[in-house]
Amino acid sequence: MRWSQTFIPTMKEVPAEAEVPSHQLMLRAGLIRQLMAGAYTYLPLGYRSVRKVSEIVRQEMDRAGAVELFMPALQPIEIFERTGRREAFGNVLFNFEVKRGDRKLHFALGPTHEEVITDLMARHISSYRQLPITLYQIQTKFRNEERPRFGVLRTSEFIMKDAYSFGSSLEQLNAAYDAMYNAYCKIFQRCGLKYLPVEAESGPIGGDASHEFMVPASNGEDFVVHCPACGYAANQERAETGRSSKVPAPVDGSAAPVKVDTPNAGSIDQVSRLLKSAATSFIKTLIYKADGQPVAVLLRGDHTANEGKIRRASGAASVELADEATILAATGAPVGFAGPVGIKCRVLVDHDVALIEKAIVGANEKDAHLTGVVPGTHFQFSETFDLRNAEAGDSCPRCGRNLEIVHGIEVGHVFKLGTKYSVSMEAKYVDAQEQSHPIIMGCYGIGVTRVVASVVETCHDENGIIWPLSIAPYSVEVIPLNVTDPEVMKISNGIYDELISSGIDVLMDDRDQRPGFKFKDADLIGIPLRVTIGGKGLAEGIAEIKWRTDSEAKKVPLADVIGYVKDLIAEKQMS
């Protein structure tokens, strides 16, 4: 492609609305333009990268035995009602009514396609002999994000590869899951991304039923708990801590707790300032409703609760923070003054709470706290749990070394769904004994556009993008330094044509601009290999060839340029 014939609107200055590097560079390099919050046009250069990622995804999906299809983005709202996800998605689901004749139809735009594909399979799978099968598509998804941000990293409309596996046994599910997991590793590796498969919250199925693929990036919205020593990685929702503690025996004769006035100080922050004590000496008492029953959850004051862990520890199917009335009933005090001493409900104690020697707790009385509370003595418990989010410095559950927290961008997710959708959509098969069972499903997503943004986010320098060859919009940029010089253009056109005939993606900057201008743009758009043809070089009979990451170009005799470039590209592709 000749630059003069395509559309690459580069910008020297950073648009004010862009804060993160990927957003800034994608705008400046002419990859994307915003239409409105959360919706972007992929310009020719950006779309080429999107297509390259898609193609890699396609190849690896096919190789893993998945088959491609294409489903409607437009879906009847009823199928979301069948699975209960109309409510689960809530406002995130785009849905609207349209008139058709004298009827009114209610549609949704697909945020993902479990319903559509399960409905399809329900109609056509009847026997275990038809299983297993994995289907996928690459398609635009719609989610009414409450807050689109970070350019293309979080949008209301984005391209996603979604795959769904259907099987008749856990073995088939596990095989499909493993095939997808491995394919994902290959895909992200081929896209030049540093990624981390992390254990993710997997709901009632438990175990290793879900992994997220995260790209470590300081602007990532998600937190990954990672052990650099053994490689353990999990998202913050899921991450276990390697902590445990003994239940302290009651101490006879220890001083009784002292009640102190804490008027209008209901938060840890307020009370710790009032009493001049660190948050680590507080016990935070959170009242949850576990399957409707009040439960008090005790955490050290500076820690944050993890609802998934609380749910598992309580043995309940669902937990939520209690409302004010429930808190009043359980503690006898308004929100902010709950404490474990004398509380009238079940109590779950986090490991770290047992280690506090003299704690400050709510007094279960308005505007009052207790100090000098000794866990195990002034309130009893028989067991401690892991109830909070992991933090940097916690010990690793696998190897005991220190965990660290890294930010990450979620680019993929694999999930063992089980029978949630097949039950509600009545997707069943009969086994060899003619018994009917719900099909066992898995779902597997990759944010294609997010992969592109993640690469830009993590692969750049102060001059611009540094594309990995595999997903670069073009592999080679040919730069004739002076387009008014017939000799320069003759040679440049020759190289350009020959490289194209060799099947290489080439961009030629044939604009009548000064060399410095073109070099700056070349660095900005980050095409991996640069071939420069100028009057000085021609006098020596050479062209200059350099990788985007090289500081010095290599002088290559004109006759050898094509072969040299082909070799470099082939070599890079092998590595």
Place this chain on the structure above:
RNA sequence: CGGGCUAUAGCGCAGUCUGGCUAGCGCGCUUGACUGGGGGUCAAGAGGUCGUGGGUUCAAAUCCCGCUAGCCCGACCA
């Protein structure tokens, strides 16, 4: 959805507090000349509903009220 910030030429901004001449600057764009290896120089130009609706005033980019859009922080995110 709560809190904050912003809106003036394609991009980045000044002007707004303290109302007043023809609304400015840099980049980019057009034309010409010079120039030609890291965003060049000179000259001449084009380009503006000052986000939008209302109000105050002799007079509004500027003050007041409403609305809209965008961005940031938080909540949310199968």
